[in-house]
Amino acid sequence: MRDVLRSMDRLGYSLSVPIRYEKTVYAHQGDVQHPVLSLLDMLQYMVKNQSHLLLGGHSLDDPAGTWKDILLQFWARYECHDPGHPMWQDIPASDRNKCIPLMVYGDEGTGKRKQPVWLLCWKPTLFAATNSYHRTMLYTCVSHVLYSDFHCGMDGGNECLDPLVRSFALEARRAYTEGIVWSGPGGDVRLRFVFTGVVGDMPFQGHLYKLKRHFTAADICPLCLCKKDDAGEVSQNPSWLPTMGVSVPWDTSSPPEISIVPGLGRPEAIRPDIFHLGHLGICRDVYLGCIISLAMVFGHFGGKAVRSLDGKLANAYQLFKSYCHLRHSTPFAKHWTRENFNFKGPRYPDCSFKASDSYLILKWLEDYLSGPPWDDSTGILGLMLSTIVALSYTSPSRQWLRDSLAKQVEQSLQTFLSDYYKLALWAYRSGVLVYRFVPKLHAWKHIHLRLQGELALARGYTFNPAIYATANDEDFVGKASRPIRDLHSGNASLRRLELYRIELQREWG
Numbered sequence: 001m002r003d004v005l006r007s008m009d010r011l012g013y014s015l016s017v018p019i020r021y022e023k024t025v026y027a028h029q030g031d032v033q034h035p036v037l038s039l040l041d042m043l044q045y046m047v048k049n050q051s052h053l054l055l056g057g058h059s060l061d062d063p064a065g066t067w068k069d070i071l072l073q074f075w076a077r078y079e080c081h082d083p084g085h086p087m088w089q090d091i092p093a094s095d096r097n098k099c100i101p102l103m104v105y106g107d108e109g110t111g112k113r114k115q116p117v118w119l120l121c122w123k124p125t126l127f128a129a130t131n132s133y134h135r136t137m138l139y140t141c142v143s144h145v146l147y148s149d150f151h152c153g154m155d156g157g158n159e160c161l162d163p164l165v166r167s168f169a170l171e172a173r174r175a176y177t178e179g180i181v182w183s184g185p186g187g188d189v190r191l192r193f194v195f196t197g198v199v200g201d202m203p204f205q206g207h208l209y210k211l212k213r214h215f216t217a218a219d220i221c222p223l224c225l226c227k228k229d230d231a232g233e234v235s236q237n238p239s240w241l242p243t244m245g246v247s248v249p250w251d252t253s254s255p256p257e258i259s260i261v262p263g264l265g266r267p268e269a270i271r272p273d274i275f276h277l278g279h280l281g282i283c284r285d286v287y288l289g290c291i292i293s294l295a296m297v298f299g300h301f302g303g304k305a306v307r308s309l310d311g312k313l314a315n316a317y318q319l320f321k322s323y324c325h326l327r328h329s330t331p332f333a334k335h336w337t338r339e340n341f342n343f344k345g346p347r348y349p350d351c352s353f354k355a356s357d358s359y360l361i362l363k364w365l366e367d368y369l370s371g372p373p374w375d376d377s378t379g380i381l382g383l384m385l386s387t388i389v390a391l392s393y394t395s396p397s398r399q400w401l402r403d404s405l406a407k408q409v410e411q412s413l414q415t416f417l418s419d420y421y422k423l424a425l426w427a428y429r430s431g432v433l434v435y436r437f438v439p440k441l442h443a444w445k446h447i448h449l450r451l452q453g454e455l456a457l458a459r460g461y462t463f464n465p466a467i468y469a470t471a472n473d474e475d476f477v478g479k480a481s482r483p484i485r486d487l488h489s490g491n492a493s494l495r496r497l498e499l500y501r502i503e504l505q506r507e508w509g
Contacts (some may be wrong), residue, residue, distance in 0.1 A: 057128030081463035101125035109481025132476035197271035215439035222249035232437030279355035281440035289434035390416035406462035
């Protein structure tokens with residue numbers, strides 16, 4: 001494979017961005033030089049050849065200079081969303097139309113023998129394409145066998161990965177302070193790159209920031225001092241509200257490597273990903289709780305003729321499958337049982353269904369509960385429906401929400417949080433182990449509070465929290481990690497970056 005990739009590179013089928021090397025440590029090997037696709041090299045190439053990917057579809061070569069207006073508008077609105085970013089002090093207002101916003105992204109994909117592969121990426125905050133190759137850029141990847149022995153818990157760092165994060169952070173800081181010179185029709189323009197946050201799932205963010213307060217600890221939140229037992233406090237004035245911003249969630253004597261990037265050394269830079277918090281998070285608790293409650297408490301999906309829970313779940317799945325057939329959709333889950341609901345013994349249910357299945361199941365439940373006039377003397381079925389409708393509320397995929405639309409989103413969130421709490425209280429009193437109070441529910445309350453705070457400013461526009469969702473990036477993680485399954489762990493990183501350059505050349509033309 002090495003010879004094929006290098007031959008394609010010589011023939012011009014590979015992106016003309018060099019692979020560089022950074023010093024790190026591999027397990028059982030010691031010091032090594034690890035391959036990376038330099039952030040500054042990629043930015044230099046994209047500014048010259050693919051600037052529309054950085055500017056929401058607008059090119060630097062546009063004679064009308066529309067990109068400057070887009071950036072000026074973005075930063076004028078973003079200042080209300082993130083007033084604590086250091087750029088407001090570092091960069092004059094007159095130069096902000098030459099500042100391009102970026103985000104850090106990362107995750108673990110599935111590599112050789114179904115072992116994880118660590119990916120560190122970056123992405124433009126302003127994007128116009130849904131193709132993941134146009135909105136997520138790979139910096140480097142590391143096979144599990146090379147770094148897993150260095151795991152020291154969430155806050156302990158990783159001897160292999162930390163040097164790579166630091167090398168990326170140093171480049172990101174240079175992109176902010178020095179920028180890149182673009183030679184335009186009117187002369188040279190210095191473009192600066194500003195990182196607005198770190199997106200990804202909670203484990204990635206926790207390891208990157210070496211969090212002491214995280215979703216598996218007693219103190220579950222990096223933004224406040226909420227305890228695990230208080231995760232269900234989602235009222236208008238929760239007890240943990242005064243603790244927001246009291247302290248940073250990492251060890252100040254050994255700050256995370258990423259914190260040297262201007263703007264990323266603050267807890268607020270840990271952005272909530274509503275994709276992982278929603279369809280891969282609290283949505284699962286909602287639909288599992290509804291299905292199990294309907295089957296066990298209200299006698300749905302078989303009545304007295306079917307007494308076992310597995311039998312009722314099988315009947316429920318057939319109804320769900322018929323609904324999907326009418327929608328011309330195919331679910332990934334092929335059956336529902338106690339086992340794949342993880343509902344055995346005295347424990348709350350959980351599952352690993354795909355995000356697309358979460359969407360379909362919620363839509364089916366909404367249709368089912370809206371159907372025949374069910375006996376609902378307790379009002380719980382109506383509460384289930386209200387919770388699902390509020391959780392399923394979606395807003396257009398855009399950077400900004402007008403205040404009228406943002407108000408609808410805020411009200412839907414408040415309804416969901418309130419109704420979920422009521423369902424959990426009912427389940428507890430009924431002796432049914434469903435509707436958990438989990439850190440992801442608490443994270444939704446922070447999103448709700450942020451929306452409320454921005455709406456109170458009455459500026460006309462509110463930042464859309466969906467902009468931090470990583471559904472398309474998950475697709476990229478799958479594409480990036482798939483070839484590594486057939487590569488030797490020792491050279492998988494280099495071969496994957498060589499192949500990635502060929503893929504980008506094909507996608508970008």
